[in-house]
Amino acid sequence: xxxxxxxxxxxxxxxxxxxxxxxxxxxxxxxxxxxxxxxxxxxxxxxxxxxxxxxxxxxxxxxxxxxxxxxxxxxxxxxxxxxxxxxxxxxxxxxxxxxxxxxxxxxxxxxxxxxxxxxxxxxxxxxxxxxxxxxxxxxxxxxxxxxxxxxxxxxxxxxxxxxxxxxxxxxxxxxxxxxxxxxxxxxxxxxxxxxxxxxxxxxxxxxxxxxxxxxxxxxxxxxxxxxxxxxxxxxxxxxxxxxxxxxxxxxxxxxxxxxxxxxxxxxxxxxxxxxxxxxxxxxxxxxxxxxxxxxxxxxxxxxxxxxxxxxxxxxxxxxxxxxxxxxxxxxxxxxxxxxxx
Numbered sequence: 001x002x003x004x005x006x007x008x009x010x011x012x013x014x015x016x017x018x019x020x021x022x023x024x025x026x027x028x029x030x031x032x033x034x035x036x037x038x039x040x041x042x043x044x045x046x047x048x049x050x051x052x053x054x055x056x057x058x059x060x061x062x063x064x065x066x067x068x069x070x071x072x073x074x075x076x077x078x079x080x081x082x083x084x085x086x087x088x089x090x091x092x093x094x095x096x097x098x099x100x101x102x103x104x105x106x107x108x109x110x111x112x113x114x115x116x117x118x119x120x121x122x123x124x125x126x127x128x129x130x131x132x133x134x135x136x137x138x139x140x141x142x143x144x145x146x147x148x149x150x151x152x153x154x155x156x157x158x159x160x161x162x163x164x165x166x167x168x169x170x171x172x173x174x175x176x177x178x179x180x181x182x183x184x185x186x187x188x189x190x191x192x193x194x195x196x197x198x199x200x201x202x203x204x205x206x207x208x209x210x211x212x213x214x215x216x217x218x219x220x221x222x223x224x225x226x227x228x229x230x231x232x233x234x235x236x237x238x239x240x241x242x243x244x245x246x247x248x249x250x251x252x253x254x255x256x257x258x259x260x261x262x263x264x265x266x267x268x269x270x271x272x273x274x275x276x277x278x279x280x281x282x283x284x285x286x287x288x289x290x291x292x293x294x295x296x297x298x299x300x301x302x303x304x305x306x307x308x309x310x311x312x313x314x315x316x317x318x319x320x321x322x323x324x325x326x327x328x329x330x331x332x333x334x335x336x337x338x339x340x341x
Contacts, residue, residue, distance in 0.1 A: 015136035027177025033147025239341030
């Protein structure tokens with residue numbers, strides 16, 4: 001059931017659903033999440049079961065904004081044992097927004113959400129519907145909401161309420177907050193090893209992180225302690241049903257030229273080309289879909305476009321490799337993981 005997320009009655013119903021230990025489809029600025037009370041191991045277990053996600057693969061806790069600009073959100077101290085100074089600077093500069101911080105976990109709370117680790121990922125979303133739900137939850141004693149992407153594990157993330165309904169067609173309450181403005185999951189920075197370490201790129205770039213926290217990002221291989229497990233960092237992830245392959249512009253055009261008038265034995269379209277460059281194809285079995293030239297627009301459309309190509313029942317999706325540019329790092333990360341699936 002999809003409800004208007006801007007309706008206060010729907011927000012109240014959503015908060016009550018979470019407080020009762022049930023699941024909710026929650027809009028955020030990044031992607032739609034499959035939400036549950038992050039402090040309830042039983043509620044979190046429902047997320048893992050619904051998604052088919054391994055229970056040792058940690059989730060991210062979403063917390064309501066702070067009451068004053070200089071204070072950390074109350075939900076942070078509920079789940080995190082400590083907050084390093086550089087992490088506090090990142091909170092002040094980048095929250096609310098698409099940034100997740102990995103922090104030391106309080107041992108008495110969030111074990112299931114953290115996948116059994118002694119660290120936990122926390123973020124404060126900027127989406128107004130998510131904020132309204134999180135504030136209403138806090139009033140009911142739910143201080144944080146675990147909300148991985150609302151899709152089957154490893155598949156393409158949802159960026160509309162209808163995507164979520166298609167993944168979980170029966171029995172799930174979904175708040176409609178419109179299409180996601182960012183479109184890919186949050187940047188993740190590990191703050192448990194004395195220096196900021198980038199675990200997953202996203203809309204917030206390396207340069208922005210370094211400027212905000214006043215420290216250089218450390219290479220994870222140069223830090224003695226191993227990486228904590230973090231959401232969305234598996235080699236293979238975010239994959240459409242069709243086989244996805246990353247190719248250069250030249251490789252794409254060469255492949256299309258070799259195909260000529262045909263692209264396989266099926267009568268329908270069998271190959272989709274997702275590209276920023278205008279390419280030539282003589283085959284009616286090739287679908288040309290264009291990716292925006294702007295990195296932010298490409299991120300916003302990425303998952304919706306991959307879902308739309310899947311809906312065309314293509315067997316293959318050939319994607320023009322994004323530029324080697326910091327602004328494109330999040331998009332390249334998602335496409336590389338999709339290609340590895």
